[in-house]
Amino acid sequence: MKVVTVVAPVNIAVIKYWGKRDEELILPINDSISGTLSTDHMCAKTTIQASPLFQENRFWLNGKPQDFDNPRLNNCLKEVKRRAKPSCPILNWKLSICSENNFPTAAGLASSAAGYACLVSALAQLYEIDGDISSIARRGSGSACRSVYGGWVQWVKGESPTGEDSLAVQLAPASHWPEMRVIILVVSNETKKYSSTSGMKTSVETSQLLPYRAKEIVPKQVERMKRAIADKDFEAFARITMEDSNSFHAMCLDTFPPCVYMNDISHAIVDVVHTYNQLKSSNKVSYTFDAGPNACLYLLESEVEEFLSVINYVFPPRSGSIQDEYIKGSKVKQLPIQEELSRKFEFKVHKEGALKYIIYTKLGDGPKVLTDEKDHLLTQEGIPK
Numbered sequence: 253m254k255v256v257t258v259v260a261p262v263n264i265a266v267i268k269y270w271g272k273r274d275e276e277l278i279l280p281i282n283d284s285i286s287g288t289l290s291t292d293h294m295c296a297k298t299t300i301q302a303s304p305l306f307q308e309n310r311f312w313l314n315g316k317p318q319d320f321d322n323p324r325l326n327n328c329l330k331e332v333k334r335r336a337k338p339s340c341p342i343l344n345w346k347l348s349i350c351s352e353n354n355f356p357t358a359a360g361l362a363s364s365a366a367g368y369a370c371l372v373s374a375l376a377q378l379y380e381i382d383g384d385i386s387s388i389a390r391r392g393s394g395s396a397c398r399s400v401y402g403g404w405v406q407w408v409k410g411e412s413p414t415g416e417d418s419l420a421v422q423l424a425p426a427s428h429w430p431e432m433r434v435i436i437l438v439v440s441n442e443t444k445k446y447s448s449t450s451g452m453k454t455s456v457e458t459s460q461l462l463p464y465r466a467k468e469i470v471p472k473q474v475e476r477m478k479r480a481i482a483d484k485d486f487e488a489f490a491r492i493t494m495e496d497s498n499s500f501h502a503m504c505l506d507t508f509p510p511c512v513y514m515n516d517i518s519h520a521i522v523d524v525v526h527t528y529n530q531l532k533s534s535n536k537v538s539y540t541f542d543a544g545p546n547a548c549l550y551l552l553e554s555e556v557e558e559f560l561s562v563i564n565y566v567f568p569p570r571s572g573s574i575q576d577e578y579i580k581g582s583k584v585k586q587l588p589i590q591e592e593l594s595r596k597f598e599f600k601v602h603k604e605g606a607l608k609y610i611i612y613t614k615l616g617d618g619p620k621v622l623t624d625e626k627d628h629l630l631t632q633e634g635i636p637k
């Protein structure tokens with residue numbers, strides 16, 4: 253019997269991937285860039301056990317049995333096995349796989365990215381394969397290739413029709429910009445209406461903006477973003493992040509029928525960020541939205557307390573909500589909004605509970621192997637504990 257447990261991070265793109273040039277190989281039409289978040293607060297955890305005694309392959313996700321016959325999972329498994337040494341003694345053993353996300357699955361919080369990065373890292377460890385595994389994680393979910401590395405990561409789209417050059421590269425580790433923080437405003441934690449996979453397919457088929465974005469906009473923005481990260485130039489970083497989020501959602505609306513991911517609360521958050529930046533006469537906070545209404549804010553640590561005071565003023569938590577449950581993640585001091593700030597800007601105050609909860613976190617490293625037996629999610633018999 254052999255068992256491996258791995259935790260892997262979520263990543264949030266600041267230049268978005270949207271659109272495939274090859275559906276089967278998951279090859280993108282443009283490069284993308286993301287920050288990998290710390291696994292301290294959001295992660296996928298996967299245990300894989302191989303045994304000559306198991307009769308069949310089994311897979312549990314968040315405690316529920318899943319069909320193992322999932323093409324993306326099997327593509328990852330096939331590719332890892334292809335890269336393993338033929339002498340690897342466990343290649344023919346059946347597997348028990350158990351995975352859990354400590355945040356909502358399929359809710360636009362990049363669960364598939366953390367999930368497949370975790371699965372592929374655990375498989376790579378199990379079958380002892382070396383080298384870059386981002387191109388294998390890509391076969392599970394495109395954005396998962398970026399979660400294979402920590403810090404700032406670029407997914408280079410590649411040119412080859414067979415996809416071997418479509419992989420992730422680390423631009424800088426998390427320690428490069430230690431002041432960078434991330435606040436996620438969870439507007440909804442329900443499963444989204446249309447998945448990224450089907451949404452981007454419709455965009456490729458129908459959006460007239462999409463080819464222009466991929467060819468003319470993204471390549472320039474990628475170069476600017478790389479410079480902003482290398483120089484730790486927050487002003488530029490924030491501007492490009494917000495521009496790209498807006499460009500991505502414009503393309504989603506240009507899709508027919510349109511992919512409407514942001515809602516009224518999302519737009520209200522955009523408004524608060526711009527109002528705040530205007531008051532500060534520079535870009536102190538940036539927003540980005542994936543395929544859902546939740547906002548991901550990148551900002552520097554020095555701005556966190558004050559900006560959260562504005563968020564709590566504009567979007568009051570439901571009365572009686574417990575602070576540690578409402579603001580998850582790193583501890584943060586809760587300050588009342590400065591009177592001058594609320595007076596100067598007549599922020600529209602929303603009804604209580606418009607935000608479900610908030611996650612406060614930072615950037616972190618790539619997947620980690622856990623060696624303590626108590627970390628395994630499976631019993632000796634290969635059943636979830």
Ligand SMILES: Nc1ncnc2c1ncn2[C@@H]1O[C@H](COP(=O)(O)OP(=O)(O)OP(=O)(O)O)[C@@H](O)[C@H]1O
Pocket residue numbers: 296297313351352353356357358359360361362363364365366367368370371395447448449542543544
């Ligand atoms: N821990 C995991 N292990 C393996 N597969 C996972 C894991 N978590 C999620 N997935 C897969 O990813 C799917 C959810 O992906 P989907 O793209 O719909 O949502 P998301 O990743 O949360 O959102 P988005 O990609 O828009 O940020 C799940 O149905 C499951 O197939």
Ligand SMILES: C[C@@](O)(CCOP(=O)(O)OP(=O)(O)O)CC(=O)O
Pocket residue numbers: 264265267268269270278284364365392393394395396448449450542543
């Ligand atoms: C909006 C995005 O989050 C889209 C992510 O799409 P997925 O990686 O979930 O799509 P598939 O490759 O079909 O699995 C932008 C991004 O993360 O770059």
